[in-house]
Amino acid sequence: MAATPSPRKRGSSAVRSKTLDFRVGGNDARHVPRKRFGQHFLVDQHYIERIVGALGAQPGDRLVEIGPGLGALTRPLLDRVTHADVVEIDRDLARKLASEFTADHLSVHVADALTFDFRSLGSDLRIVGNLPYYISSPLLFHLAQFEANLRDVTVMLQKEVVDRMIAPPATPEYGRLSVMLQVLFRIERLFNVPPGAFRPAPKVGSAVARLTPLREERPHLADERLFAQIVAAAFGQRRKTLRNALKTLATEVQLESVGIESGARGETLAVDDFVRLANSLAVGSNAE
Numbered sequence: 001m002a003a004t005p006s007p008r009k010r011g012s013s014a015v016r017s018k019t020l021d022f023r024v025g026g027n028d029a030r031h032v033p034r035k036r037f038g039q040h041f042l043v044d045q046h047y048i049e050r051i052v053g054a055l056g057a058q059p060g061d062r063l064v065e066i067g068p069g070l071g072a073l074t075r076p077l078l079d080r081v082t083h084a085d086v087v088e089i090d091r092d093l094a095r096k097l098a099s100e101f102t103a104d105h106l107s108v109h110v111a112d113a114l115t116f117d118f119r120s121l122g123s124d125l126r127i128v129g130n131l132p133y134y135i136s137s138p139l140l141f142h143l144a145q146f147e148a149n150l151r152d153v154t155v156m157l158q159k160e161v162v163d164r165m166i167a168p169p170a171t172p173e174y175g176r177l178s179v180m181l182q183v184l185f186r187i188e189r190l191f192n193v194p195p196g197a198f199r200p201a202p203k204v205g206s207a208v209a210r211l212t213p214l215r216e217e218r219p220h221l222a223d224e225r226l227f228a229q230i231v232a233a234a235f236g237q238r239r240k241t242l243r244n245a246l247k248t249l250a251t252e253v254q255l256e257s258v259g260i261e262s263g264a265r266g267e268t269l270a271v272d273d274f275v276r277l278a279n280s281l282a283v284g285s286n287a288e
């Protein structure tokens, strides 16, 4: 169903001058993009099809789209699946989408994805979305908590964030985000997307990434909180040596006992090194 702009917006020239006319995929919605919600809408059919194709959704898949916006991805995705859930913070956009589809085809959750309990939607979830860039890192950390409930995550992000997600050790992009995601997921960059594919165009380039839970290949973590603490401390001040950065968590002897040079910097440690260190400290503290 086409959404009708409110009479107030129609009549206001101040608003109309900023209103963009999006007729994406048959949607007849007029909407003023809200900067505070990071709204950059996909309008290039080529990239819409590439994202939908990369997902390869099947009818029974449990699809969850974060930030459906004006529905550029939602519509072609709903052609492929019997039902999808979407999580959208913008009430106006959520209402437009809810009016276009029946509830048995689309469940619209008006919510902040940063606090949304994805577990409530079940398991084997396939997350998809052109994510709002202003919260991309916290949103990835939030999604990581639900790793056991996810089949995969296919998301568009700022290119620079994807660089950080897939970065190997000892590179400038390697940091907390790389380690905390790589310990749980296999991460692939699928393709880049230029700013011209969006309205309004963002100032930065974008890329689509896929995260697949490692499952049985996932390294065992004796204490996940301790692991997260160590990683955060190691990258908190990148210029510090591990001896100093981890002062409150590990002694030099403890570092060296698992083969980690205390004079090295956090960015030189591989994910496995962080796992080994965290597990040895967890075992040590349990034995006390």
Ligand code: SAM
Pocket (backbone or CB within 6 Å): 037, 038, 039, 040, 041, 042, 043, 066, 067, 068, 069, 070, 071, 072, 073, 087, 088, 089, 090, 093, 111, 112, 113, 114, 129, 130, 131, 132, 133, 135
């Ligand atoms: N999927 C649409 C597309 O590709 O054209 C819109 C993408 S736009 C970059 C990001 C979308 O996420 C917007 O619809 C915005 O309102 C929504 N959004 C922003 N912050 C959000 C949050 N915290 N929780 C849920 N949705 C959010």
